[in-house]
Amino acid sequence: MADQERRIKDAQMRATINQKLVETGERERLKEVLRTKLIECGWRDQLKAHCKDVVKQKGLEHITVDELVAEITPKGRALVPDSVKKELLQRIRHFLAQQSNI
């Protein structure tokens, strides 16, 4: 019961924070920062190389973009450096600390 109550409260809190992020345009800014960081740290290049390998292996005629996306995404997730994840988390914390009504 306590657990369920906590989940409900968390969901409300998440909605409030998300609304704040969207309203202020911070969510889009965070996404843009993350995109830039992923390029800067070489994530995009690594992923591109892996993508090329898969296309070469499977043959262009035997794979669609959707299949390629499905194949590459787990690697994409795994390749995101911890430092980038931490920075994103820190930026959200910092944003929330500046909000008076959360």
Place this chain on the structure above:
Amino acid sequence: MADQERRIKDAQMRATINQKLVETGERERLKEVLRTKLIECGWRDQLKAHCKDVVKQKGLEHITVDELVAEITPKGRALVPDSVKKELLQRIRHFLAQQSNI
């Protein structure tokens, strides 16, 4: 009959003493002294720690202020040192001794 008479006289005396204490501002001064003594002797810290234990035991989500008060009051009562009570009594006696019309 004599017992009842005594109770009535006691009640009248209590009312007179209380009135005197309130009128002269001594009651508030005594409370302030008592509060200070309870802080000095560690009573407040002990009770605070007990309060935290109760909250931890009962679960953070499921306790109201009233329940908490009911839970910690007996301990609070028991923790008041006899020396502090004695000193308070002594102060009241001293105050009354200085009053001419009691």
Place this chain on the structure above:
Amino acid sequence: EELRHCQERATEVVCQELVEELLREETVSLATAQAREVLLQLKKESVERCTVDISSAVQEEVVVECVRDVCQEVVRAAEDLRDQRLAELEQCVQLAQTARIWR
């Protein structure tokens, strides 16, 4: 003597009442402060959990978008290369045919 006893009994009761009154005030004050502290702590913990969730969601969104971008880019480049090679091959075949005719 009787009056003295009466005063002494009354004094003890007044003293006890005073202690009880202060006790009540202090316990309410402590409990209120503690409850407020607990609520603040709960909120802090909730905000932290939500922050982690939202951060993961934002990251997932960006990763999925970027992966799709990269895949489309790679497939487009591979298709362009294939088309270019096919065009070159076609040109070669045409040249060969033309050469045969002339011969």
